[in-house]
Amino acid sequence: MEKFTKLISTAVPLPIENIDTDQIIPARFLKATDKKGFGDNVFRDWRFTKDGTLDADFPINKPQYAGAKILVAGDNFGCGSSREHAAWAIVGYGFKVVISSFFADIFKGNALNNGLLPIQVTPEYLKELLAGIEANPELPITIDLENQVVEMAGVYAEQGRSTKAEFDIDPYKKVCMINGYDDIDFLLSKKAEIEAFEKERMVF
């Protein structure tokens, strides 16, 4: 897993609520047996028109957001299917961070296991962020994982906007993200404890 400490990037606004993982990567693309290539089909049915061309109106396709590594989405992002392919597709497309006011549990876990940082902010700050991006698509946003802060470039402070927000992350997951560790390494280091537990437990 790639290490994550700090990121400064522009962001794409996608202010739709309850974006489910079927939209992030439709089921017909789940037949691959490796993790590669899913980025090509991220948001497939929203990103492309019916005749298979890129839909110029879909935010991710707009030239002003090209190269953005942050996705800012509406409430309850990643609900629905447990498919980790959704995280692989978002990472594969080039995003490193998803910001929303709420994440579905399984998606959040899947994201963290793939070096994709899900940042939960208040609905108020999400609104500020979306307005900020809309006013200036080139607005740089800083993600500082060490200090758990997300910040829009300073210009908005002069207009009395709240530009900065702190976010929570599980301390264990933070260490994993910063160092590029994953859970398998950790669990394997606990093999003796797991085996001792197995000897004691009620057998099914």
Place this chain on the structure above:
Amino acid sequence: MGKTLFDKVWDAHVVDTVDNGPQILYIDKHLIHEVTSPQAFNELEERGIPVARPDQIVATADHNTPTENQHLPIKDEMSRKQLQQLTENCEKHNITLYGLGHKYNGIVHVMAPELGITQPGMTMVCGDSHTSTHGAFGTIAFGIGTSQVGQVFASQSLLLNKPKSLRVSVNGTLAPHVSPKDVILYIISKIGTNAGTGYFCEYAGNVFEEMSMEGRMTVCNMSIEMGARGGMIAPDQTTFDYVEGRKFAPQGDAFAKAVSYWKTLPTDQDATFDKEYHFDAEDIAPMLTYGTNPGMGIKINGAIPEKGDMTFEKALEYMNFKGGAQLLDTPINYVFLGSCTNSRIEDFRIAASYVRGKHKAANVNAWLVPGSQQVAKQLEEEGLKEVFEEAGFALRQPGCSACLAMNDDKIPAGEYCVSTSNRNFEGRQGQGARTILASPLVAAATAIAGKIVDVTKEAVA
């Protein structure tokens, strides 16, 4: 202070706790299928580590499988390859696989309970969000991502933070024609699709106590649709009677011993929950969804809300419905009776009792897809296959089918499908397909009428 059912099962499986961090939870049973396991097997391969406990893993082929001509090689190359890979991985790692054609093959959440693999007090995981189904037995069962599938392969454990507790109580008497599917669709329509996020839910009250195991599975199955990782119902005599005698259930003295443990699991009187909801059974009616998430549900004779936010408007546009309108009399060309929510024998019995002696409407394509080979066998033995065939329906072979349309069972763009599955997301049943979630009874009535009809006006069978 007393403990909840969830606390009791969780605490009995904690191997260790990381300081200021997650806990290591031991997993009793790991279910796998072809779609979310290959990358996890690759991960082990790359790291050169073995599967820790192959005898605690059961595999089946379901998401991708065709529902016709299962004896022939699969036409779709990608699907064939994915299933082949599952077979090879299971052989290599000594994992039991109930592949296509095996008498125990079926949808993972249908075949595991019917084989007695699912038992009260267990921890169970699967790379599928509807693993919550198994909570019907008083089991902590939840869906996981593929990285976690790899973790369970490697260690038979998972690193997790203990979720908060939620209780949804429904008491009173359900009206005729109201089924377990309606109960859960009603609950989600009331509390929304993210009310359960961060929580594990317990369903309590006489409505669930009086429900069959199959009904309880339908309810727990859709816990994920309100955001909860899982739902649970306390094990009781109904649970014990269902488990007893099944192939992998404990037998004889071992069963009696297990039951005496299972009886200690229900939530203590003085236990408290982080969040509680109460509903009256009398307020529940047969339900339909009108939008593109399972929370967008109304009573069958109710009206679509007038106005909503941007997400609401987007959903209505996709479904081509108008705010304030009723869904009754909407012509429907596709009906899907199947999925891990409603493909059990009881679901087909209810549908058959309605269909018997009637004939499906000419405009309807009705897909009846049993959840497992064993359900398919039962359908024949009970003469239900005949009832459906006389009514013009065709029974297909088991699999996930048009619930997620990974195989050829896709609803064409723009068509409405009354579906007993669990998700009405955009494109879920095929690109552009418009899904209306409903109970098996409502699905059967739709197939006969060729349009949505008010089943509450029908005589009680």
